[in-house]
Amino acid sequence: MKKIECYETKDGKLFTTYEEALMHEKEEEIKNDLGSILNTCIKNFELMEKRIRNKKLCENYEDAQVFKEFLVGYMSEIMLKDFTAFKSLFDGGLSCK
Numbered sequence: 376m377k378k379i380e381c382y383e384t385k386d387g388k389l390f391t392t393y394e395e396a397l398m399h400e401k402e403e404e405i406k407n408d409l410g411s412i413l414n415t416c417i418k419n420f421e422l423m424e425k426r427i428r429n430k431k432l433c434e435n436y437e438d439a440q441v442f443k444e445f446l447v448g449y450m451s452e453i454m455l456k457d458f459t460a461f462k463s464l465f466d467g468g469l470s471c472k
Contacts, residue, residue: 401458405451413443 381389382396386403390396417439433439 398455398459402451402455405454405458406447409447409450410443413446417443 379391381391382393383389384396384400384403388396388399390399417436433442
């Protein structure tokens with residue numbers, strides 16, 4: 376039997392490298408933060424009331440949810456690129472082995 380060293384993230388997922396585990400945790404953190412912010416905007420109808428060139432961003436709650444999913448994916452991708460560039464500056468709270 377072969378012994379494999381792995382890293383466990385806060386959500387219980389296992390990764391073979393520290394870098395993969397750190398990136399997963401950062402991605403989840405970013406998605407959760409962005410999702411919470413946008414959920415608050417949806418609940419307060421702020422997302423539906425915002426206008427660009429006199430057109431509402433979202434017409435109803437369902438549109439706002441779809442828009443939120445798009446924004447979370449897009450913004451987390453951009454933020455992860457920044458994190459990747461500077462990940463050596465961050466210390467993750469990952470458990471080893």
